Amino acid sequence: MKNRTFIGFVGPSLFLMALFIAGPLFSVVWQSLHVTQPVYIQVETEVCTPGFLSQKCTKETQTQPKLDENGKIITETKFSGFESYRALLKPELIFKHISERNWLGLTNIDFYKALRFTLTFTLITLPIVLVLGLMIALCINQALQSLRGPIIFVSLLPFVITPVIGALSIRWLFVGDGILSILLEWLLKREIALFAQGWTIEILMMSYRVWHVAPFAFIVFYAGLQTVNRDSLESAIVDGATRWQRLQLVILPHLSPLILFVSIIHLMDSYRVFEEVIGFRSEAHVISLQWLTYDLLTPDDTGNRLISRASASSMLTMIGIIFLLFFPLSRSWREHKLRRSG
C-alpha cells in the first residue's frame, strides 16, 4: 500500500486521536512543568452574613485575583521545572522516613499510598482473574451443550453492565446492614462493619473487579480451548499423563498467548482503577493513582484547582503504565522486526 493511500485510510482516525487524545496529553506534559497563578491583590472587604433577624457584617482583608479591563483574571505562567513533581513525590520525606525505618509514615504520603494500593490491586487481582477465568472456561467446556449458551449469557452480564451501576449494586449489598454483610455476620457469628477499615474495603474493591473482569478472561480462554490440538491431548492420555499434567503440558502452553493478552488488558485497566474508589467511597482509607489526579483537579468550594500537580500526577501514572507495558510491547516490536525481515 502506498503511503498516500495509507494516510487516506488512516487519516481520519489519526486526526481524531491527535485532537482529542494527543492534544490534551501534550498540554498535560506542558502544565506539569509550569505553574499558572493569578496576580493577587489584598482587598479590604465588607461581607455580610444573614442572621435570623439582622445581618452580621464584618470587615476583613481578602486576597483576590486582579482583573483586567475586560473583567478577566490576570494570570502569569512561569516555568517551574520539576517543582510539581517534587511536591507530589516529597523526596526529602522519603529519605527521612527510610532512615527512621518509618514505613507507616511512608505509606501515609498520598502518592505512595495511592501507588501502594494501585499496585497491590493490580497484582493481586491479576492471578485471581486468570485462574477464575480459566476454571470457568474449563468447567463450561465439559457442561451440557444445551446449557452452555445460558451460562455464557449469565457470565457476560457482570462484564457488560455499566461499571458505575455494578459498583453501586455491590455497595448496596454490603454497606451498613446490607443483605450480604448480614449474611457474613451470621456466618461468622460476629458484628462486621466492612466499610470501617481499609483492608476490608480493599477486599471488597478487588472482589468487585474480579466479578467484573473474570467473564472477559473466561470468554477468551473458552475460545482458546476450542482450538486445542486434540491429537496431542489424546497422545498425552496414551502416555499416561494425569489430568493435571495434561492441563500443565498441553492446554496451558496452548493458551499462553491468550493468557498474555488477558494479562496486558487487565494490567492496563486495573492500573487506572478509579470507579471503585468513587463507588465504594473508600477515599478515607485507600486511594488510587487516578483518583489522586481526579481529586487534585476537582475544584474546592472557593474554586481552587491544583492543575500543575494534577498534571504531574497523571504524568507519573502514565510513566507507570508505559513501564508495565514495556515488556509486552518490546516483545511485539521484536516480532514485528522478525516478520519484516523474514
Add this chain to the structure above:
Amino acid sequence: MKKFLIIASALTALFTSSAVSFAACNFTPSSKLTLLANSYAAWKAVSDAMGECGNFEAELDAEFRKKQPDAFAANPSLYQLGGISNSTIQPLLSAGTIRALDDLVAKYGQDLQPNQLIRINGQIMAIAMSVNNQHLMYREDVLNSLGITVPQTYYELLSAVDKIAASGQVDYAFGGTYKAGWNLAEEFVNMYLGMGGQFFKGTQPNVNNVMGIRTLEMMRNLTHYMDPEYLVADSTYVQQQFQQGKIAMANLWATRAAAMDDQKESQVVGKVKMAAAPYPVTGALPASTLWWDGVVLAKNMTDQQADEAFQLLMEGIDKEMVSENNDLAVWLINGYEPGPMAKGAAETAENGAVPYPNGMEMGLMHTALGNNIADFLTGKETADQTLKDIEAEYKTAAKEKGLL
C-alpha cells in the same frame, strides 16, 4: 392493533407528563432561562416554583461547583441564574462573573427582607433565601428514659452518649457527618472555631496548636460512640440512621430536620427534638458555623434576560413557595414561620456561632483538613503529626496557587 397499542401508551405517557400548570405565575420569560444549583430539597422547591412560569430549566447537581465558575465565565454565560452558598459565591465574586443587583432589587424586590440582600462592599451581589447550620438533634424519649438533660457542652454530651451506649436502647449512641473529605473537614472547622481557634496567622496556616489537638481528640472521642463505618457517613446517611432509630443524637444540618418527622420515611416521628449546637468547652462559642444559601445572576447576559431572570427568581422565592415548603429549610423569606424544627438552628445562631470563614485560603485549608484527619481517627498518625501534615499540605497548595 399493536401499532394502536403503542401509540395509545405513548400518548398516555405524554399526557400525564405535560399536565403541568403555568397558573401560579403571571409572566413567562421571553427566552429560555436556566439555573445551576446544588441538589437538595430546598433547591428543588425553589426551582419547581420558578418552573411554574415556564421556559425555564433547572440543573440541580451536587457537583455544581465543578462547573459553575467556568460556566459563568463564558460569554454569554451558560446559566443565567446560579444557586450559591456563602463559600461557593467566592470564585464567582473574585472572577467578577456575577452581576450587581441593586437596580433590579429597586425595581422588583419590594417583597425582599433587608436580611436577604447580600452586600459586598455596599453592592447587592446575591439574594439569600435560607440559612443553615449544624446543630444538635436528639431522641427525646431516649434522653427522658435515662434521665439525661439536653447537653449544653461537649463534656456533657460525652457523658450523655456514654450513658445511652451503656443502656443499649439504640445501636449507636451518636451520629456524625464524618465522611472523609468535605464533611469531615467541616466537623473540624465547627469544633475548632467553637474553641476560639483561628485558621491563619498572617498568611501562615495555624492549626498545629493546643486547640487543634483538643479538637482532634474530641472528634476521636465522639467516634467511639458512632457506627464504625463513620468515614462514609454523609448527611443522608446520618439522617437515615436517625429515621431508622439507630442513633440517639447527632449534630446535623438544619435542612435535614424536617425529614425526622416525615411519616413515609421515619420510624421516630415526633421523637426527635432540636437544640442548639453544644459548646466545646463552657464559655466558648457553639461548635457550628453559619451558612446561607442564595441566588446570583450572571454578568454575561443581556439586560432583558437579567430583568426576566430576576423576576423569575422573585416568583421562585415568594410567599407561596415558603408556605408550601415551610419546614424544608430555615427560610429568610417573608412569610416563613419558624416551627419547632427551626429551634436548634435559631438557638445556635443566637448563642454566637460564627459565619463560615471566607476566602480562597480557607478553601485550600478545608481540602487539606478533609484529606488528613482520617489518618488520625484511624490511628495511623498522632494528632501532632496530622496537624503538621495539614499545615504542610496547605503550604504546598498555597504556593502552587501563588498565595504564599
Add this chain to the structure above:
Amino acid sequence: MSEYPDMPRSFQLSRSLKLLSNGFLSIWCLIALFPLLWITLMSLKYPLDAFSANPLVVIFGPGTKAAGASVNFFDLLMVILWISVAFLGIKHWQVKKNLGPKNLLYLGISIGWLFAVFVFAELSTSVQRLFGVDFFFTTPLVGMTTEHFQSVWIEQEFYKQFFNSLLVTAGVVSISLTVGTLAGYGLARSGSGWAFWILMIALVFRALPHSVLVSGYLPWFINSAEWLSPFFGEVAPTLYGQPWAIIVVLASINQPFTIWMLRSFFQNIPRELDEAARIDGCSHGEAFVRVIIPVMWPGVLTAGLFSFLLAYNDYLVAALLLDAQNQTMVPAISGYFNRETTSTDQVEAVAAAVSITAPIFVLVMVFQKQLVSGLTQGAVKG
C-alpha cells in the same frame, strides 16, 4: 461448540469431578447474577421492604403487599407470556438473521407490553374488581409495585435521558465505525513501520486514565464560542452541552480500541480477495468498496457493539460536558444519588439503575454470539 458434536475423550470427567465442576459453575452463575437480580427485586418494593435486613422480606415484600401493591396469578401469567413472546422473537431473529414480518410482530407486542406495564396497576385492579380477591386467580401473592418505575419514567421524565442516550450512542457508533473501519483496513494491509507505531501508540492511548483527558476539555468546550469565533464568526457554537460534541469526543477516545479490533478482523480476510480486485485494475479505495465492504459486516457489527457499550456506559465524559437538558442516562442517575435524601428517592435511584441495565440485558441476549466472537477476535491473533 457445534464443530465438536462429540465430546473429546480428553475433556471427559469422572462423576465426582463432574459434580464438582457443575457445582462450581452454578455458584459462579449465582455470583454473576445475584447483584443484578437483587437490585431488580429492591426496585419493585416500597422502601421499608427494600432496605429490610431480612432477605425473605425483600423477596416477598409483606410491607408492600400490606400497602396494597402486589402481584397475583393473573399478573404472573401476563409477565410469563410477555417474556416468552420476547424470547421467541429473539430466537427467531438469531436463526433467521433478518427482520421479517413475524419478528416485527414479536417486537411490536413486546414493546406494547412494556408500555402496558405503566398502566399495569389499572389493568390488574380491574381484573381484581371483576373476580374479587378470593378467587385464586386474583389472590395477592407477593408484594410488588411498579410505582418507582412509573415515577422515574413518567413524572421525572427519564425518557428524555433515554432519548439522549440513544442519540449519543447512535452517533458514537456510526462515527467510530466509519472512521475505525477505514483505519483498521489500512493498518491491516500496510506492512510499514508506521502502521506498527500507530498501533503501539494507540495501545498506550488506550491505557490512559480518562479523567486526565476529560478535564482538559472542559475550559475549551465552555469557551468555544470565543475561540471559534475567528472561524465561524457570529454563529460560533458553544460546544459545552452539545450532544454532537460529546459524540466526537467519545468516538475519538474509543478509536484505539476500535482500530485494534477491526485491524485483527481485516487481517482474517484473505489478502488475495482485494489483490485480485487490484489486478483487475481497481485502486485500493475501489477494492475496499467493491470487495471488502460486502464481507466486513460481521466484524463491523462486533466492533459496533463494543462502541455501543462504551458510549452507553460512559459516565465521566457526559457528566462533565453535558448539561441537564442533554444528559444521558448514566450520569443522570448520579443526580438521583446526590438527591437521595429520602428512602423513596433511593429506591427510585435503584429503579433507574435497573432501567439502564435492561437494554444491555436485551442486547447481550440478542448479540451474544457477536460479543463472544469480538472478545476473542483480538485475542486469537495476539
